[in-house]
Amino acid sequence: STVILIFQAPISKSLEDDSASSEFRFCIKRGDRIHVGEALGR
C-alpha cells in the first residue's frame, strides 16, 4: 500500500518579505524509513 500526502505550506521567500523564518523544509531523504509521528518537515 501507499500513502500520498499533498499539502500547502509556506515557501522560502515571499514577494513582500525576504525573511525565511516561515519556510517549510522537508527533513527526510528518499529511501528513508520513517515511522508514524516522526517529522516529515518543519
Added chain:
Amino acid sequence: NSSKGDSFLVPGATLATIVMLGALHARRLYGDKKLEEARENGIEIEFQPDVKATFLRLLPLRSISRFWGFLASMELPIWIRPYVYRSWARAFHSNLEEAAKPLDKYASLREFFVRTLKDGSRPIDSDPCCLISPVDGTILRFGELKGAGSMIEQVKGFSYSVSSLLGASPFLPVIAEEDIQQDSEGQEIIPRHENKKSWWRISLASPKVRDPAPASLTTGLFYCVIYLKPGDYHRIHSPVDWNVLVRRHFSGRLFPLNERAARTIRNLYVENERIVLEGRWQEGFMAIAAIGATTIGSIELFIEPELWTNQTRKNLLHSEPPEERVYEPEAVGVMLKKGDEVAAFNMG
C-alpha cells in the same frame, strides 16, 4: 511412507514446486538487492513497461484480493497463531515487541496484520511547526509541485497529475502559469491572491471555504509519497491538526504497488482503488490519498466506518467518477488532531 521404516518422502511434484518457489524468491531478492545498490549509487530507476505488467491487467486482481482476504480472515487455532505470526514477522521484518496484544490473541492473520501498537511505540513530534509522517514506511518521493500541471513523478520518465490522483477538488490550489512569479534568485514562487478566481475552484458543495491565511504569505504545494511494505504497521494517522472536509472513493484497479510495479505500470497510483481525504490545515490545503493494492485491497476509514472498499460490484466501474461525501458541518468537517488514527489498510 516407506515400508522399511517411518521416513517421509516428498512427492516429486511438491519438491519441484518448492524448488521453483525458492528460485523465484531468490531471484526477487537478487533483483531487490540490485535496485537498492543502484539507489545507493544515485542511479534513478526508469519507467520500463513490460509484458508482465500488461499481463497483470488481464488478471482478476480484485477477485484474487478478496480471496486472499477470505483466507487471511480465517480463524487460526490458538496454538498455531504465534508460529504463523512469527513467520510473517521474520519474512517481512515486523517488530513483534510493539504489538499491543499477545500473539495468540489475534484470531486471524488479517487481524494480526492491522494490529495496534503498545502505547508510546510511536511518539508524536510535539513541535507545532512540524508535519509528521502519517504512516510507517519508506519515503519514495517528495518535493514541491510547480507549474500548471502539478505533476508527481512516479519514476523517472513517467509522471501523473495531482488532479488525476485527487479527483476534481474544490480546494486544490490551481497553479496557473500566470500565477507563478520569480524571486531575485530566479526561484519560482506562488503569491496568494485572495480575490483571484484561478486560486480556488469554487464548489457548489462547499461554497463557504476560502483561504483564511494573510494575503502577504507565499505558499507552495508539496507532496510526499510513502510506501508501506507488508511487514509495516498499517494504520494511518493524522499528520497535523486539520479539518477533513471531503472524502472521495475511487473504485479502481488493485495492481501491486511494489517498486517493480511502479517501474512498469503506467498511472499506477491513479488507476488503483483509493480513498482521498481533503481539507484544510493552518497553512492551507491538505490531502491524504490512501492507495490499496492486491493483497492489501481494502481501506477502513475510522471517521466513516460504514464506508466499504474493495467490493465486487465495483469491479467494472473503475472508469466512473469517484463517490464523494462532504463532511458536515459544511466548511468545518471532521476535526482531527495530529497523531489521531484516521484509517487502516486491511488484507483483501
